[in-house]
Amino acid sequence: LIEQAEQGNSLVQYYIANWLGADEHNATRLLKYHWHQDNAGSDLLLKSASNGFANSQYRLGANLLNGEQTHQDRKRGLNWILLAAQSGFAPAQYRLGRELLNRQHIEYDEIKAIGWLNTASEQGYFRAIRDLTTLYLHKQNTSQEVASLIEQGLEIDDTHPELLLNQAKLLLISKQPKLAKKVANSALDSAQSRGFSSVQIQKFIKNLTKG
DSSP states (O other), X not given: OHXXXXXXXXXXXXHHHHHHTOTTSHHHHHHHHHSOSTTHHHHHHHHHHHTTOHHHHHHHHHHHHHTOSSOOOHHHHHHHHHHHHHTTOHXXXXXXXXXXXXXXXXXXXXXXXXXXXXHHHHTTOHHHHHHHHHHHHHTTOOSHHHHHHHXXXXXXXXXXXXXXXXXXXXXXXXXXXXXXXXXXXXXXXXXXXXXXXXXXXXXXXXXXXXX
């Protein structure tokens, strides 16, 4: 493993970087005899990312965005995540989409954000599917595309509260209030059983009952 890492094997570099940062692995003690510097794990992660391994690019980018194991650097962090996203790594595509939706930063770009979320959703990445349905409904988009996304998400998690709430909203828009209420009640039950916030669901049911 040591030889492969030193020869530039990005996958091996990635796993060794993880092991060096986790004392519970038996391999950690052996590896630390060779990589004894305090920043050895970070250096190997950077080498792995530089060698094109998307997982490492994403993790390095996330560390830079969050200021974990390094100083915070949003510009460099986004650049690494972009590289991982361009390589087809769905978690990076999702993270990039979410970051570009943050209005507090100069990089805010809703069109690009939706593009990256769509790309991740096409790979079946659940969080991208979930967030896209919520975003589209917020923008009053009630097209068949939204219904298809909700169905795709429910195939992965058929009791997810946010997706069920979005389905209920779509049913109400399509003038099916009884079915909307039934689905919304299922969303409420699921949220309560999972310990999720149910504020938005209860608000929807209350407004539905008033109507």
